[in-house]
Amino acid sequence: MTLVDEFIDWYLAENPVRAALLGADGYDRTLGDLSASAFTARERAAEEWLRKLSESTPESPEDEIDRDLVAAHLRGQIALARWPEWRREPAxxxxxxxxxxxxPFQQRLKPEAELVDAAVARLAEVPAVLAACQANLDPELAADLLVTRGLDQARTGRRFLTETLPALVGDPDLRARLARAAEPAADAFDGLVRFLEGFEPRGSWRMGEELYSALLREQEMLGYGAAELHEKGRQAWAELDTRMTEVAARLGSGSWRAAMESLMDDHPPTLEAMRAEYEAETLRAREFVRDRGLVTFPEGEVCRVEPSPEFQRPIIAVASYLAPPPLSSSRDGVFFVPYTPDGFTEEQVRQRLRTNSRPQMPSISVHEGYPGHHWHLSWMAGNPHRARKIFRTPYFVEGWGLYVEKLMHEQGYFDTPQTELAHLDCRIWRAARIVVDTALHCDDMTIEQAEEFLTTKASLSPGTAAGEVSRYCAWPTQAPSYLTGALEIERIRADYTGDLRTFHDTIAGSGGLPLGLARKVVLG
Incomplete structure (x- = not known):
């Protein structure tokens, strides 16, 4: 057993929920230890694992990639110990x-009775986990915005556990058993809601340039920090602004913003109609990719298109994807369509539909489905290296999703000025994300300025922009990953001398590596 294998065994044992969701057996009866002492012990252990890996000598170039991947993950975790999520936010x-x-009920890897057994065991631990949350949150570190996000999620807890979750179970007796087991956990959620309503956080959500840049260099293995990334975002925005003005002129408009406002009026009439149209567009993209021979399809892959889960709706305002568990044989993924939370007004629902207009659907379906996240993560799951299945960076995964949007444009998928403009709008939004995220966390931009930037420099509705900015505040460095990663993948492709399909199969099949490691895999 290699040192990387030893680390992975330790990592799975210390993170049983993630292990189970990855498809590893034997971890589905517990939520793990979320006490303060456990968090601090894991932080100390990460430093020791990094020391051991840094002193090790891999036996082959492939082993070296695995070691460097795990080391990058550990460097990120050690850096983030200075910004401890477990003290700062309920998430x-x-x-x-x-x-x-x-x-587990989405993935259905086991019989229903076993899924219920596991859920009942975990439900018994929910009160202790939520008690740990209340004990560990530090008002000097926690920020009001992040606590409010957690409070909005916590308020969905009772209904989710006592109604939504049991409704996923077909057998009446098992459903009743799960509902009974959920009551104490739901009571604990009610207690957390009361606690958070009275909690008075005094900390900041701003990460600061020093840590932000350290994550870019040490975890993402990029050769630059926050200031350079911010400037790259501004340059990319300016270039896309010029291109979009040219496309808008073909639509008879002197302003691409005005053209996009008009295009967004062409949207599905209801949330369910939106889901159905996304499903049809996902199937169309799949056939296009197959006909062009752009990638090799993994055997047995299926991409389902479903409403976003109830508990995600207060915190995620855009489409998302649930990958097949890579340590299992499943290749079944889910494209979640961004439904609105309960209680949204008719106008708020209409604005959500407008930001999922028919001209925008091809780009979003390509990104989430084929040959974007679903194809990539289904194909990647066939990689024989456990480390590549477990550890991946959004700078590759989200970069891949945006890279393939441009690829499909090159291949003629966006075949009208309307869908071409919407494709470029998706890209300029990602450039705006770079500008906004770096400015927010390096203390240059307020939340209100960030929301205005997204509504005037991209085509987001005010409601979607507010949801996006809230997410950026809670998840620093993730928002820039899309365009940053896409540009790096494009550079690797420019240096590659083989055919397009082999390039895609090789780089995407290597995992979700930091881009420097992905370059090594493809180019040697």
């Missing part, structure tokens, strides 16, 4: 609970 606890309860 560190709520994500564990919601993900562990909902995802």
């Amino acid at each position: 560190a606890y709520l994500g564990v609970i919601f993900g562990s309860m909902f995802t």
Whole structure:
């Protein structure tokens, strides 16, 4: 057993929910230890694992890639210990609970009775996890915005556990058993809601340039920091602005913003109609990719298109994707269509539909489905290296999703001025994300200025922009990953001398590596 294998065994044992969601056996009866002592012990262990890996000598170039991938992950975790999520926001606890309860019933890797057994065991641990949340949150570190996000999620807890989750179970007796087991956990959620309503956070959500740049260099293995990334975003925005003005002129408009406002009026009439149209567009993209021979399809892959889970709706305003568990044989993924939370007004729902207009659907379906996230993560799951299945960076994964949008444009998929402009709008939005995220976290931009930037420099509605900015505040460095990664993948492709299909199969099949490691895999 290599040192990387030893680390992975330790990592799975320390993160049982993630292990189970990855498809590893034997981890589905517990939520893990989320006490303060456990968090600090894992932080110390990460430093020791990094020391051991840095002193090790891999036996082959492939082993070296695995070691460097794990080391990059550990460097990121060690850096983030200075910005401890578990002291700063409820998401560190709520994500564990919601993900562990909902995802197994989505993936259906085991018989229903076993899924219910596992859920009942985990439900018994929910009160302790939420008690740890209340004990560990530090008012000097926690920020009001992040606590409010957690509070909005926590308010969905009772209904999710006592109604939504049991409704996923077909057998009446098993459904009743799950509903009974959910009551104490739901009571604990009610207690967390009361606690958070009275909690008075005094910290900041701003990460700061020093840590932000450290993550770009040490975890993402990019050769630049926050200031350079910010400037790249501004340059990319200016270039796209010029291109979009040219396309808008073909539509008879002197302004691409005005043209996009008009295009967004062509949207599905209801949320369910939006889901149905996304499903049809996803199938069209799949056939286009197959006909062009752009990638090799993994055997047995299926991409389902479903409404976003109830607990995600307060915090995610755009489409998302649930990958097949890579440590299992499943190749079944889910494209989640961004439904609105309960309580949204008719106008708020209309604005959500406008930001998922028919001209925009081809780009979004390509990104989430084929040959974007679903194809990539289904194909990647066939990689024989466990490290490549477990550790991946959004700078590759989201970069790939945006790269293939441009690829499909090159191949003629966006075949009208309307869909071409919408494709470029998706890209300029990602350039705006770079500008906004770096400015927010390096103390240059307010939340209100960020929302205005997204509504005037991209085509987001005010409601979607507010949801996006809230997400950026909670998840620093993720928003720039899309365009940054796409540009890096394009550079690797420019240096590659083989055919397009082999390039795609090789780079995407290597995992979701930091881009420097992906370059090594493809180019040697």
